Amino acid sequence: MHxxxxxxxxxxxxxxxxxxxxxxxxxxxxxxxxxxxxxxKLHNWxxxxxxxxxxxxxxxxxxxxxxxxxxxxxxxxxxxxxxNAPAGCVHAFSFEAATEGxxxxxATEVLDETLRGGEGLRPLMARPAVLSAPRGFGALMRxxxxxxxxxxxxxxxxxxxICAQLAGLAARAIESQLGGPSTxxxxxxxxxxxxxxxxHFREHWSVSRYAAELEIAPGHLGRICRAGAGLATSGVIExxxxxxxxxxxxxxxxxxxxxxxxxGFEDPAYFTRVFVRANGVSPRAFRARLGEASQ
Numbered sequence: 001m002h003x004x005x006x007x008x009x010x011x012x013x014x015x016x017x018x019x020x021x022x023x024x025x026x027x028x029x030x031x032x033x034x035x036x037x038x039x040x041k042l043h044n045w046x047x048x049x050x051x052x053x054x055x056x057x058x059x060x061x062x063x064x065x066x067x068x069x070x071x072x073x074x075x076x077x078x079x080x081x082x083x084n085a086p087a088g089c090v091h092a093f094s095f096e097a098a099t100e101g102x103x104x105x106x107a108t109e110v111l112d113e114t115l116r117g118g119e120g121l122r123p124l125m126a127r128p129a130v131l132s133a134p135r136g137f138g139a140l141m142r143x144x145x146x147x148x149x150x151x152x153x154x155x156x157x158x159x160x161x162i163c164a165q166l167a168g169l170a171a172r173a174i175e176s177q178l179g180g181p182s183t184x185x186x187x188x189x190x191x192x193x194x195x196x197x198x199x200h201f202r203e204h205w206s207v208s209r210y211a212a213e214l215e216i217a218p219g220h221l222g223r224i225c226r227a228g229a230g231l232a233t234s235g236v237i238e239x240x241x242x243x244x245x246x247x248x249x250x251x252x253x254x255x256x257x258x259x260x261x262x263x264g265f266e267d268p269a270y271f272t273r274v275f276v277r278a279n280g281v282s283p284r285a286f287r288a289r290l291g292e293a294s295q
Contacts (some may be wrong), residue, residue: 032104060101073165082170196214201244
């Protein structure tokens with residue numbers, strides 16, 4: 001599997017972050033599509049933990065199976081299921097030999113054109129998931145593979161259209177099987193808040209500072225977060241920090257103290273208390289359980 005090893009900022013660099021084909025600018029094409037076996041069999045059907053900074057992946061399992069690891073959560077793969085791996089999600093796969101299916105890799109810029117504000121798809125597609133594929137999903141995945149390989153006239157137009165359909169079906173499946181945020185006029189503000197959060201969650205900005213940057217009242221931001229994410233603003237901020245903590249515990253050898261400092265905590269003991277409150281176990285116990293699950 002030809003990857004370029006794109007480094008992740010600061011101590012998180014030990015989580016491998018890749019773009020396909022050694023292209024630092026992203027995909028050489030608007031999308032890439034191939035069979036699961038095309039690359040997996042070259043690596044004994046095991047793909048180590050990694051993430052893509054600017055690429056979103058959808059996988060469809062036609063036959064065979066195995067396991068997927070998405071942001072430290074382990075999922076069983078079986079025929080008729082699909083995987084949603086958003087950009088930035090740490091993922092790994094262990095496939096049964098001869099597993100067949102389709103892998104679709106979409107540049108985030110392409111998805112940005114498809115996931116219009118106010119429609120409610122963007123926050124759903126940002127959720128890592130392994131779910132039962134909706135009707136027609138597998139056929140569309142095979143169609144995008146055919147169009148990608150054939151390179152016929154109107155290829156780019158058709159690929160955009162099929163990817164839009166797949167995004168809609170994936171978001172609908174996530175909403176129906178996992179539940180999802182309501183749509184509304186606050187979607188654009190929520191997206192702007194989430195973008196700010198990605199830049200500053202390690203700095204532990206206050207709710208008031210995020211609201212000031214967005215030029216809205218803290219109470220208004222709170223209503224946006226509850227409607228779109230089901231959490232108070234402080235809960236969304238903490239969830240982002242905890243998600244990164246789980247990634248670092250699962251996919252790096254950093255000590256708990258190092259992870260605490262990487263995430264902006266001055267006191268590792270306080271970081272541990274926050275982690276326990278969110279997960280019900282200590283960081284060390286969480287890492288130990290992951291080790292046991294992988295055996």
